[in-house]
Amino acid sequence: MATLHFVKMVAAGNDFVVLDNRRLILKKDFRSKALKLCDRKFGIGADGVLLLEKFNKASIRMRIFNPDGSEADMCGNGVRCLSKFAVDKKIVSPVHTVETGAGTIESTVKNAIVKSRLTQPKDFKSDIKILAGGRTEIVHFLNTGVPHVVIVEREIKELDVDGRGRAVRYHEAFAPKGTNVNFMTFEKSSTIRVRTYERGVEGETLACGTGSTASALIAAKLKGLKSPVQVVTLSGEKLKVYFKQDGHLFKEVYLEGEVKNVFEGSVSI
Numbered sequence: 001m002a003t004l005h006f007v008k009m010v011a012a013g014n015d016f017v018v019l020d021n022r023r024l025i026l027k028k029d030f031r032s033k034a035l036k037l038c039d040r041k042f043g044i045g046a047d048g049v050l051l052l053e054k055f056n057k058a059s060i061r062m063r064i065f066n067p068d069g070s071e072a073d074m075c076g077n078g079v080r081c082l083s084k085f086a087v088d089k090k091i092v093s094p095v096h097t098v099e100t101g102a103g104t105i106e107s108t109v110k111n112a113i114v115k116s117r118l119t120q121p122k123d124f125k126s127d128i129k130i131l132a133g134g135r136t137e138i139v140h141f142l143n144t145g146v147p148h149v150v151i152v153e154r155e156i157k158e159l160d161v162d163g164r165g166r167a168v169r170y171h172e173a174f175a176p177k178g179t180n181v182n183f184m185t186f187e188k189s190s191t192i193r194v195r196t197y198e199r200g201v202e203g204e205t206l207a208c209g210t211g212s213t214a215s216a217l218i219a220a221k222l223k224g225l226k227s228p229v230q231v232v233t234l235s236g237e238k239l240k241v242y243f244k245q246d247g248h249l250f251k252e253v254y255l256e257g258e259v260k261n262v263f264e265g266s267v268s269i
C-alpha cells in the first residue's frame with residue numbers, strides 16, 4: 001500500500017483528486033483505486049481522479065479515471081485542473097501542452113484562470129430523432145474529445161436530468177460506449193445555460209467542460225451565437241468557449257474558466 005500526496009481541485013463545480021504519478025507509483029488496479037478515492041462517503045470524494053505523468057511528446061500527460069473506475073479519453077475541466085496543478089508545483093511553465101487520450105491540449109495558466117485549446121471537434125450530427133425512456137428526443141451530437149449529445153429546451157430548471165439523461169446515455173444509437181447528455185437553454189446575448197448527465201459518473205454533475213464546449217458550438221450552429229459563448233453551469237459558475245467557425249467546421253476551440261485548489265492531504269491506497 002502506497003501513501004500518496006494529493007490535491008483536491010475544482011473547476012466550475014467539477015471536482016477532482018489530482019496525483020503526481022511521474023514516478024509511476026500507481027501502476028495497476030486503477031479501477032479499484034478510482035472507486036475508493038472518488039467515493040463521497042468512504043473516500044475523498046470527486047468526479048474523477050487525475051494522474052499527471054511524463055510524456056516525451058508533450059509537457060505532461062493526463063490520465064483520468066471516472067468514479068465508476070472507467071478511464072476517459074478527455075475531460076475539459078479536468079485538463080484545466082491538471083494544468084494549474086502542474087504550474088503550481090513548478091512542473092511546467094504557464095504555457096504548456098498536455099497529452100490526453102483524445103490528443104494534445106494546449107493550456108495557458110494565469111493565476112486562477114486556465115484557458116485550454118481543445119482537440120478538433122468531430123462527428124457533428126444534427127436533429128437526430130430517437131425514442132428514449134418512452135419519449136421522442138430530438139438530439140444533436142458532437143465529439144469534443146468525448147461524445148456529447150445536446151438537447152435544446154425552453155427551460156431546464158425543473159428538468160429530470162438523471163432520468164432523461166440516463167435513457168439517452170444508454171441508447172443503442174450511441175452504443176457501445178454511450179454518450180454524455182447535455183440539456184441546454186438559450187439566455188440573452190451569447191449566453192447559454194447547461195445541465196449535464198455524465199457517463200462514468202452516471203449522474204448529473206455541477207459542470208462539464210467538454211459538454212459546455214459541445215453545447216456552445218451547437219448553439220453557434222443552431223442560432224448563430226458568436227465567440228466567445230458564455231456557459232452558465234449548474235454550479236452557477238461561468239465558462240467561456242472561444243472558437244472560429246469555417247462553414248460546418250469549428251477550429252481553434254478554447255475553454256476558459258477559474259480553477260480552485262480546495263485542500264491538500266495524503267492518502268494510503
